[in-house]
Amino acid sequence: MIGRMLRLFWRQMNVQLQIRTFNLYTLLLLFVQPFVFSAVGMVLSQVAGNQKPDLVYTVIGGGILGMWSGLVFSSTFDIGRDRRDGTLEFIIGSPTPYSVVEAVRTLTNVLTGLVSLLAAFLVAVLVFDYTLDQVQVLPALVSLLLIVAGMWAIGVFLANFLVWSRLSGSIVEFFEFPVAVVCGFMYPIRILPEWMQAISAVFPIRWALEGLQAALYGVSDMNFYAGRWGMALALGLLFWLTAHWMERKVHDLIRVSGEMSSI
Amino acid sequence: MSNNAIEVNQLHKEFTTRVGFWSGRRKTTVAVEDISFNVHQGELFGLLGPNGAGKTTTTKVLSTLLLPTRGSVRVLGMDVVTETRTVRKRIGFTFGGARGLYGRLSGHDNLRYFAELYGLEPALARKRIAEMLEVVDLTERRNDRVENYSSGMVQRLHLARALLHDPELIYLDEPTVGIDPVGARELRQTIKNLIALKKTILLTTHYMAEAEELCDRIAIINHGRIIALDTPASLKRQVSGDTIFEIEIDAALLDELQRQLQLINHRLTIQVSEAYPNKKVNVRTDQPEAVLKYLTLFISSGHVHGLEVRNHSLEDVYVSIIQGKQE
Numbered sequence: 001m002i003g004r005m006l007r008l009f010w011r012q013m014n015v016q017l018q019i020r021t022f023n024l025y026t027l028l029l030l031f032v033q034p035f036v037f038s039a040v041g042m043v044l045s046q047v048a049g050n051q052k053p054d055l056v057y058t059v060i061g062g063g064i065l066g067m068w069s070g071l072v073f074s075s076t077f078d079i080g081r082d083r084r085d086g087t088l089e090f091i092i093g094s095p096t097p098y099s100v101v102e103a104v105r106t107l108t109n110v111l112t113g114l115v116s117l118l119a120a121f122l123v124a125v126l127v128f129d130y131t132l133d134q135v136q137v138l139p140a141l142v143s144l145l146l147i148v149a150g151m152w153a154i155g156v157f158l159a160n161f162l163v164w165s166r167l168s169g170s171i172v173e174f175f176e177f178p179v180a181v182v183c184g185f186m187y188p189i190r191i192l193p194e195w196m197q198a199i200s201a202v203f204p205i206r207w208a209l210e211g212l213q214a215a216l217y218g219v220s221d222m223n224f225y226a227g228r229w230g231m232a233l234a235l236g237l238l239f240w241l242t243a244h245w246m247e248r249k250v251h252d253l254i255r256v257s258g259e260m261s262s263i
Numbered sequence: 264m265s266n267n268a269i270e271v272n273q274l275h276k277e278f279t280t281r282v283g284f285w286s287g288r289r290k291t292t293v294a295v296e297d298i299s300f301n302v303h304q305g306e307l308f309g310l311l312g313p314n315g316a317g318k319t320t321t322t323k324v325l326s327t328l329l330l331p332t333r334g335s336v337r338v339l340g341m342d343v344v345t346e347t348r349t350v351r352k353r354i355g356f357t358f359g360g361a362r363g364l365y366g367r368l369s370g371h372d373n374l375r376y377f378a379e380l381y382g383l384e385p386a387l388a389r390k391r392i393a394e395m396l397e398v399v400d401l402t403e404r405r406n407d408r409v410e411n412y413s414s415g416m417v418q419r420l421h422l423a424r425a426l427l428h429d430p431e432l433i434y435l436d437e438p439t440v441g442i443d444p445v446g447a448r449e450l451r452q453t454i455k456n457l458i459a460l461k462k463t464i465l466l467t468t469h470y471m472a473e474a475e476e477l478c479d480r481i482a483i484i485n486h487g488r489i490i491a492l493d494t495p496a497s498l499k500r501q502v503s504g505d506t507i508f509e510i511e512i513d514a515a516l517l518d519e520l521q522r523q524l525q526l527i528n529h530r531l532t533i534q535v536s537e538a539y540p541n542k543k544v545n546v547r548t549d550q551p552e553a554v555l556k557y558l559t560l561f562i563s564s565g566h567v568h569g570l571e572v573r574n575h576s577l578e579d580v581y582v583s584i585i586q587g588k589q590e
Contacts, residue, residue, distance in 0.1 A: 004382065011379040019367050086362025090424075093328050094380035095351040101380070255330040258278055258323070 005104070008096070012104045016078075016112070029073055034066030034116040038123070041186045055124045056216045061186035063120025064147070064209060067113035068185070071155050072176045074109040076169045079162040088163075088260050092251070098163070099156070099247040106155035110148050117144075134218030139225050143211030146232040150204030153239035160246040163260070164253055183209060204235035265340075268432050268463040269302035269325060274334035276320050276487075294320040296487040297334065302465055307458050309478035310467040311581060317487040318467040319358070322434050325465065326356045339432060352381070355425035359437025361417050366410035370401055370420050373409060374427060381428040388427075395423035399453065415446030422453065432463045439473060451477060471578035481577075483584055491584050498580045506551040507579060510544045511569035512561060517542045523557045534582075541568055547579070 020026040041058030082088035092098050124130035161168040182200035189197060200206040207228040214224060254260045276295040282288045295317040302308040310318045323329040324336055327347045336343045341350050364373050378388035396402045399419035418438055425433055439447040454477055468474050474481055475495050483491040491498060512520060531548035548554050561567050
């Protein structure tokens, strides 16, 4: 079973990379867009009167935003393409449950998005002399893992809407920036009004991201991390279980409506 | 299990769509209306009908991609609604046209991906992919991107994909659409080879000659209903006794010919089609001698450019049945 999943993951990764290689849209998504986000962050930081921009929130925040945007756009693009090209019917009509295919594909997209974060991190180190001395490595890695898991869980949740209706693509894309705003990708979440913080509390990314930001600042209090990791894990699990429950419903709904072949 | 690979009983499928953006009104379209038929094991069964008749909808229900609104469908003894996953393991299907494959991937990589989705172990997948590429004559071009394939090659790759996991039952929806005559002939030969391998095939097509050449039995479907179901020979016998004259004449003489033919006091059907710059007149009659007498006048005038006398093809039967039902 594990061998089968790994093979499917490898094959899906292969398909995704071949479809995306030399695709200008992908280059824009992975490299140019995070760079623009980071630049905007630095300008805003300067306007706010900071002598030196906060690199954790500007450059690395831009990388996280790039990951998130990449996930939203890739998922919308992939399912839209499958519907348009007629491959969605053949994937759903295969014996492999579509939830498995989508889980693997979303993971591929999230992991591909790490390239954005890595690029942003390299820019911070190489261009802006960001030092790694204060970084808490283990909490940073665990938090990053939970960011990946959280984005993946939200991704498979959103994929259900994209499969259910061809019209839902624009609605899913609409959520790109609101989620980024309420989750504090590029600024400390405490500066947001309380009602916005309350909204962000339902997203596992927000909690894992707080962990990553703290680890990059060198916070060593494990109790701080435990609470946030616990929330990220629990909410990620909730998103995944909801997605799993929805998948069965959506599978039946599209077989009633014939929506999987509509273009 | 019975001898039937497919058992369709009172299958009914309708789609409901919203009318307008603000209006809450809904429109229901009946795609398939209470149809019943069986397909025997090892049989090549044809589903014929005009565009929008319900052929593809029926195929999609049989391949578990659509749920029936009511009625029951059993495939290889299994219910398509409750035993979806098991059915999917044992069937293969293709839909006509260029859609359904990844254009930026090579033919080989497309097959590798779908082999994975069908759960083939790596060694078996390698073996089956090589075999299927050979069967559909794409071994030489296996590493080329599909977006560079011709329509015929795409259709053959579709077939290879449908056969990868060695299914017992195969649905071929318009497999030769958009293919040149040579490619279509090769594909028909491949389909015949599958029958020799004891596969059961359900074929939907617009091409009557193809159905006549390949199918053991044929169901003609129109407006979601089956209006005829029999062997090609029996269907042809349903309108037997008539002789068909195909006459190509100057367009200017069309009215005169039609007027003369109408004078014949017997049952006959006249159809006119373009054969630029002339007209082609198709006359079906049970009194060929009388028609021939009138035609002799035109032949001697030198304005007849072609005359063919023949018996019924399946296409004639199809047109007769479809038009008969519409009238």
